[in-house]
Amino acid sequence: MPSDQTSRTTTSRRLSGKTMLALPASVATPSYDRNQVVPGIVHLGVGAFHRAHQAAYVDDCLAAGETGWSITGVSLRSADTRDALAPQDGLYTLAIRSGGEEKLRVIGSIGAMLVAPEDPGAVLAALADPNTRIVTLTITEKAYLRAAGGGLDAAHPDIVHDLANPQMPKTAHGFLAEALVRRRAAGTPPFTVLCCDNLPANGATLHRLLAEFAGLRDAKLAKHIADEVAFPSSMVDRIVPATTDADRTRIAVELGVQDAWPVMTEPFCQWVVEDNFPGGRPAWEKFGVTMVDDVRPFEDMKLRLLNGSHSAIAYLGLLSGHATVDRAFADPAIRQFVDRLWAEAIPTLPEGAGLDTGAYTAELAERFSNTALAHRTAQIANDGSQKLPQRIIASAIECLKAGTELVHLTLVVAAWIAACTARGKTLPEGHFTDPLDAALTALLSEQLPANETVAAVFDLAGFAKDHAERQTLIELVAVHLVHLRRDGPTLAFAALGIQSEQT
Template sequence: MTRRLTDCTDLPRDVQRPGYDRAAHGIGILHLGLGAFHRAHQAVYTDDALAAEGGDWRIRGANLRSRELPEALNAQNGLYTVVERSGQERARVIGAHGAAIGGDPAAVLRAACDPAIRILSLTVSEKAYGIDRAAMDLDESHAAVAADLARPDAPAGVLGIVTAALRTRRAAGTAPFTALCCDNLPENGALLRAGVLGMARRRDPDLERWIAENVAFPATMVDRITPAVTDRTLEDAAALTGHRDLAAVETEPFSQWVIEDHFPQGRPAWEAGGAELVGDVRAHEAMKLRMLNGSHSLLAYAGQMLDLTYVRDTVDDPDLEPLIRRHMQAAAATLPKAAGIEPDGYARALMARFANPAIAHETLQIATDGTEKVPLRWLAPAADLLRQGGDVRAFQFAVAVWLAWLSDLAQRGEAPNDPRGAALQDLARQAGDDDAALLRGVMGLPGLMPAGLAGDEGFADGVIDRLGAIRRNGLRAVMRQELAA
């Protein structure tokens, strides 16, 4: 049986390995959310930073609920393989991780209180935070938030743990960590700050003031297509390294990380791995969220309806490919005119990345959490475009595709993978064939529809017309009508 990856002593010569003595560098980062994206992105930049300039910046990773990945990493002394797929697969072993925590919120809280931790970073997905973006405050109906408000000394959710750790550090006279959100959320630093302050306010107004005055919440923009790990991922990692690796991850060659450079307790030299340290992330963030993530959601729902399994299949479809480009162009029209962003070139690069034949990124993986993603990726830019007097047909089409997909799921007795999945299923079932009722019901969910769209009958009529046509004639026919128009 192939030996488990536990050290770097007998790796093939063409496998890149950590360029530093792991034992000489301590832990300085606690990262919540050990998913594939973190392992293919922030941890790789940190590996490069350690090789370039050293420092006590290795990572202690943690999952609040699941144990499987932390246990796999611990069995491998924190080592794992990144398989980079393009024309030829390349393997790299990452050494930035130390011991990991899985399924033990109390242990995560203890780790966050450790004075050695100077950065607490997060990739926990949009739905895990429990923040009301409209109010910039806690969502007290969120299950984890409600539980942590009830038991603030034994938190198990993201905001509860971050707030409790800062409270403990303040009482001990320990400098606060920098809280670094790396999830795909607009102004993610400000959003995380609002959630933590909301949690603190409900417990101790003095703590809220201290956090507001002393804790940094830099904004970030992250980008690297990272498909879900499959058996093939593990098989290819073993073939490339000669070792069995149960924490391996696969990804594309492209990677981007734009970071607001505000770290009072210091940071790794992430720029050594190509990170961009800037004063304001917002223009980059908007471009990525609206162009990449927005078109990703469109191709995911359309791909599911057209039985297109992978992203690469969607950009090979002669009817869908030009509509993906159209969506990017509509999104680009809403972007700020800022130095450092070039939407046309970015769109061309995105289409090339989506077409990468070596990346098996499933549309089903992307077609999740629509109620968290659609408002930010489609509805907010649509509202901006309406204010500018622009053409919103691309966004009307996208919303209609999503609603048609929800309706199809409901007819099969299925709910979408979404924090409001049951509500969406009920709304689609109740609406039946009534297109206007389905739109009203879904867009009536709290927090979905921005004010700029809520009362716009023209936008709603355009969605209803397309939804009805999709349900009568099929998505393929409507796609061709969109192209002809």
């Protein structure tokens, strides 16, 4: 969130369509006339990741003359992004950092910003507009409102509200369903829904959840969504650390004007998308997007190797006193652990899909070592109860089924429990958050034996629910938790034959 000092900056000194014309030549700026583009995409969840990833790809398409794909951004909760970008005509700086180098690029693909709680009618109007042919989402895993079993949490207060008030929705499900109702009534073809969050089979998962939601409204709507709306799955990958006031100050010096909310990122960027867009799409493949028939192998590799190791680095890094990914990854014990974690997870990936896991993990190691990003372990640690099932638990279950080695994956789950317990003690209170925080805090404060703690956490989070391997997983995680409780990561690493710096 921009600082108060940034928000007080006068408009005349802010980045805007007018001041952009005088930026230094080293700063890349949109080469197209933003007044001539037409909105064709509505994006739900305009956070830093979207602005570093999909918005940059769309910016490339607009520059190539595909003028029908400008983005209307929608914040489902906070007005922060709109308030930062509106005085800047929707423009912002993308800072691509590696080592001692930083390249600045101004992105112009977001043509309008809406805040759903302020004006849900305007959001519905944008979604129902015939020009809108694609709706993309980066709303984070928790915003899909899944119950512990994976289905829609029909009892969630926001879901209950949306079913009772379809004209004034709060959730992505409510907005998508009502917009599709309006489009159908007007004879407008449905838009394609492109999920860009880290969910397993994200398109199919959202398709199922939205059909469940629609079924609670109207059986005909549910059938329309199930049969006639396209939900291609996708895999996204780019590291995007939180922007700091120091970043804003540095970029303001480079630009000569203030940017209230620039975005920091790395050079690497990947997007793999299933090619199913009945209403058309930008020619993303011209700018590095991989269009495929089936995204699952790429998704599994990313979730289990990148996201899984990111979670490991976050929780073990926090417990070891490391504030950023590069510092944690430079810790020889954590580095050795991550290598072993990859070796454990790689056999769970699909064979014959053309995945080069050796090259992929080598590239990950280079990315994790990027000292310029200062990607905070606390940022990655958020929402563990929502992330670990697809990042870690899925791999662990596959290992148990195959009878392969399984000791490193389970330490990640134990480290998450230990890191949650450490908040307000060795870690600051509220250092990272989770949707289950209230219940987790109450449970962990009981200081139950490790086995009982892990079993209760599995029940609460729905980990490995209905899997025959569940009890074995609980026992393996509990062994690690005993070690972490006694002497932190030092003893946990030692039990795996890894020597810690702290020994």
